Amino acid sequence: MADTTIIDGKAVAEALRTRVKGAVMSLTKDYGLIPGLAVVLVGEDPASQVYVRNKKKQTVEVGMVSFDHQLDTNTPEADLLNLIDKLNNDSSVHGILVQLPMPDHIDAEKVIDAIDPTKDVDGFHTINVGRLSTGKEGMVPCTPLGCLMMLKGQLGSLSGKNAVVVGRSNIVGKPMAALLLRESCTVTVAHSRTEDLPGLCRSADILIAAVGLPKMIEGDWIKPGATVIDVGINRVPKEEEPGKFRLVGDVDFAAAEEIAGAITPVPGGVGPMTIACLLRNTVSAACRIAGVNEPPM
Numbered sequence: 001m002a003d004t005t006i007i008d009g010k011a012v013a014e015a016l017r018t019r020v021k022g023a024v025m026s027l028t029k030d031y032g033l034i035p036g037l038a039v040v041l042v043g044e045d046p047a048s049q050v051y052v053r054n055k056k057k058q059t060v061e062v063g064m065v066s067f068d069h070q071l072d073t074n075t076p077e078a079d080l081l082n083l084i085d086k087l088n089n090d091s092s093v094h095g096i097l098v099q100l101p102m103p104d105h106i107d108a109e110k111v112i113d114a115i116d117p118t119k120d121v122d123g124f125h126t127i128n129v130g131r132l133s134t135g136k137e138g139m140v141p142c143t144p145l146g147c148l149m150m151l152k153g154q155l156g157s158l159s160g161k162n163a164v165v166v167g168r169s170n171i172v173g174k175p176m177a178a179l180l181l182r183e184s185c186t187v188t189v190a191h192s193r194t195e196d197l198p199g200l201c202r203s204a205d206i207l208i209a210a211v212g213l214p215k216m217i218e219g220d221w222i223k224p225g226a227t228v229i230d231v232g233i234n235r236v237p238k239e240e241e242p243g244k245f246r247l248v249g250d251v252d253f254a255a256a257e258e259i260a261g262a263i264t265p266v267p268g269g270v271g272p273m274t275i276a277c278l279l280r281n282t283v284s285a286a287c288r289i290a291g292v293n294e295p296p297m
Contacts, residue, residue, distance in 0.1 A: 004257050004260055007150050008268065009268055014276075016297070023294070026295045033292065035282050035283050036092045037066055037095040038068075038093045038097070041099045042071045042106065055097075067092075077107065081114050084096065084111065084114045088114075088115065088119065095286075098112065098122075112124045123138070123175065133178050135182060140281070142278045146274055147176060148179045152183075157183075158206070159183065160184065162185070162186050165208040166216075167189075167208075167210035168189050201221040202223050204222075206226065206229070207222060209231060209251050210232065210250065211232065212234065214234040214236050214249075215250070218255060222256050227261055229263075229264050229270060230250055230269060232251070234247065249264075
C-alpha cells in the first residue's frame, strides 16, 4: 500500500514524556510531591546497563528523582530481597523496577512478588497481573501499554476490531491480550502450537508480533490495511559488514509495509514507548500512594 502509515514511536514517546513532565511539575507545585523511581540492576549484562542508563537519564529529564542500585552478579538473593524491603518502606520511592534478566541463582518471580504492588511500575507482580485480567485498576506492563497507546493514537476506538497477538509471554503477550479485551476487541493469542498461523494472522485487523524471532511474520500473512505492531527487537548480522549487527523486528518490515495500513518500525517503534510508559506508571504510583488526583497524561 502506497499510503501505509509508519507509526513513529519516538514522536509518540516524546509527546508522552512531555505530558509526564507537565504532570510532575503540577504535583511538585500543588502538593510538594516529587515522584521517585528506584531501578535495581544485578550483574553486568551490557544490554541491561544501557537500558538502566536510559531510564535514569529520562527519569531526571522529566523532573523525577532517580535512585540507582547496582549490585554485584554474585549478590545473594536474600540481600536483594532486603534491599527491596527497604525500598518498599522508603516514602521517597514510588516506583521500583528490578531489571531483567537476573542471574541464575536468583528466583526472579520471588523477587518481583516481593515488590509492593503499589510500587510495581513494571506491572509484573501477581496482584497487578490479576487486576489487569479482571479489569480492575492497577499497574499495567509498560510495553503492552505503549502498544495500546500507539494503536489508539492510530485507530481511535478499537471496539469490535479483530486482534491477533502472536506470542504468549507474561511480559507482553498475555497482558497485551488483556488490554485489547478491555478495549472490546475480539482477541486471539497465537503461539508455537497454533495451527495455520499465517491464515490466523490474515484475519487480524490488529496484529501484534511478540515472539522474538527475526522476520517470522511474512508480508503475505498480513491482512491488507491491517495495523501491525512489531514488538520484536532482534540482533542479526549485517550481510554487507561482517562482524557487525543490525536490529530487525519479528515482522518482515519491507514486505509488510506494502500491505499494512499502518506499521511500527524496528528500531524506532515500540522500543521508545517502554521507558516513557515506565515514567507514566511512576507518576501514577506516586499519586495513588499520596492519595491525590492524577494529572492528565
